[in-house]
Amino acid sequence: MESERQLVVDFLNYLMIEKNSSPFTIEHYEKDINDFTSFLKQQAIEGFAAVSYVLVRHYLVTLHEKKYARNTVARKISSMRSFYRFLNREKIVEENPFAMASLPKKAKMLPQFLYEKELEKLFNVSDISTPIGQRNQAILELLYGTGIRVSECCKLQLKDLDLFVEAALVKGKGKKERYVPIGSFAKEALERYISDGRKLLLEKTENRSDSLFLNYKGEPLSARSVRNILNKIIEESSLNIHISPHVLRHTFATHMLNEGADLRAVQELLGHSQLSSTQVYTHVTKDHLKKIYNNAHPRA
Template identity: 40%
Template sequence: MRREDMVREYLVHLRIERGCSPLTAEAYGADLADFSAFLDRCGIACLGDVERETVVAYEADLLERGYATSSVDRRVSAIKGLFRFLVREGLVRRNPADTLQLPKAPERLPDVLSASQMDELLSAPVERAPIPLRNRAILEVLYGCGLRVSECTGLDVADAVLDEGYLRVVGKGGKERIAPVSGAAAQALEEYLAEGRPLLVRPHAKPTPATFLNARGGRLSRQSVHALVADAGRTIGVANLHPHTLRHSFATHMLEGGADLRVIQEILGHADISTTQVYTHVSRAHLREEYVKAHPRARALPPS
C-alpha cells in the first residue's frame, strides 16, 4: 500500500473509530503531511523503511526550523499513533517512534490582556457597516463568552438565544453547552444581526444558517477570524493577538472577579477541571506583578 493511502486509512480510523472531530483529524493530517515531505527529502518512499534514526532526524529538522518543543512533541505523537495503527493492521512490522521520549516542555502560562487593554480593544467607535459590525460582534463574543474560534465560526443564528441571555455552543467532540452572553456581547450581536448580516446575505444564494458571514455570504472561516483579531490587536499596540488570548483573558478576568472555578470550567467547556486550573496560576502571577509595581519594598522579593 502506498504511503499516502496508509496515512489516509489512519485518518479515517481517527474519525470513525476514535471519534475525533474533523478539526482534530485535519491537524493530524497536516502534521503527517509535513513528516511525509521530510521522508521525500530523505528519499524514503515506504513507511516500512522508516527507522528510529529517521524520526530522530525529523525531530532535529523541526527544531532547526524553529518549532517549539511542544510542537515537536505533538508531531512525534502523531507519528507514533500512525505507526501503532499500521502495526496493528499488519501493514508495517514495527513502530520506529515507540521508544522515543522528548524532554517535557516547560509549562507556559497562557497570554492574557489586562482588563484595561480589553476595554480599549472593545470601546473603539464602530462604523455602521456590515463588516465592522460583524467584527465587533466576534470580538465581543470571543471575550464575553470565552469561545474557541471554531465554536464562534460554528454558531448559527438560531444558537443566539439573546432574550434569555445565552448561546448554544457546540464544542470539542460535538458536545453542546450553554454559554452566558455578556450585555455588551448581546448588544453587539443584536446590532450585527439586525443591521450587518442582512447586507452580507446574497439574494440568490442558497440560504445559510451561519451567524457570521463573509463578504460572499458564506460562513466565515477560522482563518478570517484569526486575521481580524490580529488586526484589532494592532490598533491597541498588541502584536500577533490570537483569538485564544481573548478566551484566556475571559477566564482570567472571571476568576479575578471572584467566579467559581467550576463555573468557569462549565462555561469554557473543559472536560477536566485541571485544564481550567491553569488560570489560577495566571491570576497569582498577575497579582504578584501588580504588587511588585505598587509596593515600594516589592523589588526585594525573590523571583517567583
C-alpha cells in the first residue's frame, strides 16, 4: 500500500498548499482517510481504485454500527468525497464512489458560548509577570476580542499588527485577507507581551522568528498548543466547562449580536463567505431576548 500512502501524502500537500487548509483540518482529513484505509484492509480490497459505491454503502453501515455521531459520519464521508475528487482530478480513479453517498443530516446544535462572568474567571488566571503568562493572556484577549480562528491567530506575524490604529491583518481561509479591529484590552495585553515576554522567549533560540506567538522554546506556536493552553487555563479557572478556541469565537459573535451589532458587520469580522454561517448566532441571541422577555414582562 506504499503507492496508496503516497496518494494520501499528495492529497494532504494539496490541502496545505493549494487550499490553504489549517493544520487541524488536514489532521482530520488524514485521520478519516486512514480509518477508511483500515476498513479496506479488513475487506481485503487492494487500492483506492477498486472501491465501488456498494462498498461505500457497506462502510456507512459500519460507521453506524460503531455508534459514531451523525456529525462525525457526515465529516468522514465528506472527507472521502473530497479525497476521491482529488484522485479523479489526478486521473487515479475514473469515478468518485462517494459522490452519490447521502450524508446524514447533521444534528442542529446551537454554538456554545461563555457568559461574561465565566470570561472574567479566564482572564484572571494567567500570571502576567511571566513571559508565558503574558503570551497566554494576549492569546485569550485576542481570540475573544477579534473572533479570529485559532489557525488565523497562529499565522499572525508582527508585521500584521498595527497597534497604533488598533487593527490586525488576518489571513483566513482560501488565502482571503481581512482587517479586524483590536480592542483596548487585547491591545494592552499584546503590547505587554511584545515588549517583554516575547523578547524573553525569543532569547531561547537562535532562530529569529517573525511569528507573533512563540512557544517556550522561542519557536512559532502551533494550533494544537493553543488548544492545550486554553485547556490549562480552564483547569486553573475552576470552571466546570469544556471550551475550544472556537468557543471564544462563538462568544465574540454572540456578544456582538446581543449588543446590537449588524449581522453583515459580524459576518465580515468573522471572515464568513456566506451569511448563513453567521446567522446561526441569531438563534442564540433570540434565546437571549426570550429569556430577558420572560424575566421582565409582567405577562410573559
